[in-house]
Amino acid sequence: MQRQGIPPRFVGGLRVTDAESLEIVVAVLGGLINKELVSLMEQLGGRCIGLSGIDSCMLTCGIANPELGYVGEIQSVDTGPIRALVDSGYIPMIAPLGVHRFDGSDNAGKPLNINGDTVAGELARELQVDRLVFLTDVAGVMDGGGRVISRLDQRRANMLLNSGVAGGGMIPKLQACLRGLEGGAVADIIDGRHPNALLDCLQGRSTGTTITTSLNSRS
Incomplete structure (x- = not known):
């Protein structure tokens, strides 16, 4: 974002994500960073598969706060893909992205950025870790x-x-x-x-x- 000249902004400890930032977030978190971490895990002997909360609509969201832009508030969690991977001996590497609920609005189906800490807490709760x-x-x-x-x-x-x-x-x-x-x-x-x-x-x-x-x- 710095290379693109987009200064980060925060509200209550959460990063603001506008439309331009969202493209970068999805590309970097869901692509580059996720696959780098998967590769590192494989080098260490782990069997790892990279996902994001968008895949299979694992994390369905609404807009958390209009001031934050395209930041998702998690409304439902589908733990099925995670459990299936773990049961098969794989380590899920999950990028903190979600998908806007399919409610007929202009944002329906749009990728949303989610704070990584928030995602971890919700997954921990739903998986009862x-x-x-x-x-x-x-x-x-x-x-x-x-x-x-x-x-x-x-x-x-x-x-x-x-x-x-x-x-x-x-x-x-x-x-x-x-x-x-x-x-x-x-x-x-x-x-x-x-x-x-x-x-x-x-x-x-x-x-x-x-x-x-x-x-x-x-x-």
């Missing part, structure tokens, strides 16, 4: 003094959102974690820049923020 891990470029959720909060429950996470302590890109991440918890997941927000960060997290050595339904529960 055990773990939801966000690899980010920050150390975790910070308190008002800039210190990482190692453990959160639903109540405290909502307090951080409502008080404004959590802001910017952390807003959709925390909201996605709370959605994942509804399906039974334990959620983690960790610094993906650290070597072996994901492995350490899954082995109980997370240095980021773990979010559970209550502070007494941990899967």
